[in-house]
Amino acid sequence: MLNRLTLALPGADWRRDACQDAPRRPAGLAAREDAGDAELMAWAGAGDRAAFDILVERHAERVLRLALRVLGDAAEAEDVAQDAFLRAWQAAPRFDPGRARFTTWLHRIVLNLAIDHARRRGRLPPAGLDAAKDLPDPAKGPEARLSEAEGREALVAALDALPPRQRAAIALAYEEGLSGAAAAEALSVSERALEGLLRRARQMLRARLDPGGKR
Amino acid sequence: MRLGSFARRLDAWGPALEQWPERERRAAKALLATSAEARALHGRARALDRALRDGLPQPDAAAVARLRSGVARRIARAPLPAPPTFLQRLTDALSPAVPAGCGALVAMASCALWLALAPPGAPAGDPLAPLQALPFTAEPL
Numbered sequence: 001m002l003n004r005l006t007l008a009l010p011g012a013d014w015r016r017d018a019c020q021d022a023p024r025r026p027a028g029l030a031a032r033e034d035a036g037d038a039e040l041m042a043w044a045g046a047g048d049r050a051a052f053d054i055l056v057e058r059h060a061e062r063v064l065r066l067a068l069r070v071l072g073d074a075a076e077a078e079d080v081a082q083d084a085f086l087r088a089w090q091a092a093p094r095f096d097p098g099r100a101r102f103t104t105w106l107h108r109i110v111l112n113l114a115i116d117h118a119r120r121r122g123r124l125p126p127a128g129l130d131a132a133k134d135l136p137d138p139a140k141g142p143e144a145r146l147s148e149a150e151g152r153e154a155l156v157a158a159l160d161a162l163p164p165r166q167r168a169a170i171a172l173a174y175e176e177g178l179s180g181a182a183a184a185e186a187l188s189v190s191e192r193a194l195e196g197l198l199r200r201a202r203q204m205l206r207a208r209l210d211p212g213g214k215r
Numbered sequence: 216m217r218l219g220s221f222a223r224r225l226d227a228w229g230p231a232l233e234q235w236p237e238r239e240r241r242a243a244k245a246l247l248a249t250s251a252e253a254r255a256l257h258g259r260a261r262a263l264d265r266a267l268r269d270g271l272p273q274p275d276a277a278a279v280a281r282l283r284s285g286v287a288r289r290i291a292r293a294p295l296p297a298p299p300t301f302l303q304r305l306t307d308a309l310s311p312a313v314p315a316g317c318g319a320l321v322a323m324a325s326c327a328l329w330l331a332l333a334p335p336g337a338p339a340g341d342p343l344a345p346l347q348a349l350p351f352t353a354e355p356l
Contacts, residue, residue: 044296045296047295047296049290049291052290053287053290056282056283056286056287056290057283060279060282060283060286061274061279063282064274064278064279064282065272065273065274068272068273068274069271069272072272074272074274074278077274077278078278078281078282078285081282082282082285082286082289085286085290086286086289086290086293089290089293089296090293090296090297091296092296093296093297093298093299094299094303094307096307099311151266151270152270155266155267155270156270156272159271170267170271171271173229174267174268174271195227195228196227198226198227198229199223199226199227200226202225202226202260202263203226205263205267206259206263209263209266210259210262210263
């Protein structure tokens with residue numbers, strides 16, 4: 001009876017097929033936590049929500065940081081990061097570890113979403129320019145704190161003036177443990193093109209932050 | 216290494232010379248040892264690098280926790296991911312060949328254009344005619 005009921009549900013056939021093709025799911029949470037990203041994605045593709053939750057646990061911080069650095073606004077970055085994970089969940093059965101690492105694939109999703117979002121927003125200043133205002137070190141004196149806060153505000157304004165792809169290149173360049181090749185792949189460009197984006201971004205930042213400089 | 220190429224590399228690769236390729240690193244160090252202008256450029260690049268390291272926005276722990284719980288809530292409500300259709304599988308399989316395919320199409324279009332613009336009815340001529348101009352063709356072997 002239960003079997004007949006399951007088969008009557010829309011989409012039940014593919015779920016049965018997917019489960020037959022998918023690797024055997026682990027029995028407990030500990031086994032999932034020990035698994036690699038590609039393995040977790042294979043289970044997620046077969047409908048294992050717990051496996052996907054572990055991927056979210058592992059990568060949420062970096063995904064949010066990348067979105068925040070492209071968008072400059074904390075609330076928008078959270079929305080975009082959530083959408084990126086939801087898209088990754090929906091596309092899990094199509095993920096092919098032979099073509100890209102999971103992190104590269106996920107970074108590409110979040111960066112594409114964030115860049116599109118920033119372009120749609122256009123020239124409007126981000127609502128959360130205050131994202132970096134409260135960062136100065138409280139151990140320093142008031143003058144040093146003021147100068148530091150002004151420096152941060154100037155940096156945020158200069159970053160906001162960059163085109164979204166250049167902001168994305170800067171965001172990737174300052175991610176610990178991310179190689180140039182992986183960063184270029186996440187932006188779907190060659191390493192040479194990434195270097196070009198970084199060069200233009202740094203020139204523009206320096207021109208805004210250090211107008212008296214020679215270059 | 217000249218000052219201009221040092222400046223371009225500083226912008227592309229950043230001021231941490233230990234991350235540069237070996238050959239360029241040695242050339243950059245030699246330039247830095249002799250040029251005050253190069254040292255000034257390097258100093259400005261390091262200042263920008265420091266400002267970016269310290270000043271790029273960081274998500275706070277509460278935002279990360281909110282993101283994790285928000286995604287978990289949405290995934291719990293979302294339908295199971297749909298398997299790829301035949302068309303999607305085909306598109307995925309063919310996508311690596313897209314650049315080569317575009318190149319082939321451009322080459323075919325160029326050939327078609329060239330054939331279309333070639334003067335109609337031009338005499339074919341003797342295909343071996345260029346050989347007649349060579350000095351040894353008149354002499355017996």
